Amino acid sequence: MEVFNMKNMLLLLITVVNILWSTAECREPVLHRVGGGKYTWAPNMNFTAWAMHEEFYVEDWLYFGFDKTRYSVLEVNRIDYNNCNDKNCIANITRGGRDVFNLTEARPYYFLSGRGYCFKGMKVAVQAQYPPPDPAPLAVTNASPSKSASHGLTVLFALLTSYAMLYLSS
Template identity: 40%
Template structure:
């Protein structure tokens, strides 16, 4: 009974420690920002300062009675050819979400002639987002750990060590 309790405590401590590790979260991008998927927006400029990663999402907001969202290949993107789309992401609601679940360059256009007016965007999706940077915190004490390090490493390590010690004592 004591061995099972110790193993359970150790497992709980490890799960707790893992939950405190930094993780990369998927990002949902509204295409075109507050203007949405419409005419008069330069989508190349909109996308140029953004990094898109595997598992991010694109959210298209548009006039469902006029526009659509077609995924095409690079050649059709450049020529605004919408005759043979790879995928039609239009659901009819005017609020469509596209998962970026493949590492590649996606090419989206709006059909019905709107592509010729600039309603097209190329989204290059990279493998994975880098982990969040940990910034050092200045302290007057040379022995003080930065607060980011204390919260993400030190405290979980103390819990894990305590659980391991408790498990060891249960075995004796």
């Protein structure tokens, strides 16, 4: 029986690092314009329909464009969202009327506008989830520049690993 020596340990380490490197996530965060358009946060819009056609992932951003003198953006819990209650908000993200919010966890998020505008439809719920794994590195087609660069690094690392394995096996 062969003794597990330093050479075999290095080969195992290189293999594990190569597998982890080639399966790493490469998805860039997306900026979602809540409701679509320039001024996205306004009364009498169907934000539920808009959210149903979007996919929200952890690290994505929500953009709210609105008149800050009239409207607000408040993060609330589900019960307050359902009741249009703006009194116990989790966070007031209203700043300048062109505000962004980072989806940092895989969970549902609930937003509404205060001052009674929630009752005019100014509320939205989104479900952030973890991004799906990228396809296998050699199956990437029509990739964005950042994904292409990542793919190139993966191929380069695989080649270097192969050379190292050949060297160590001799």
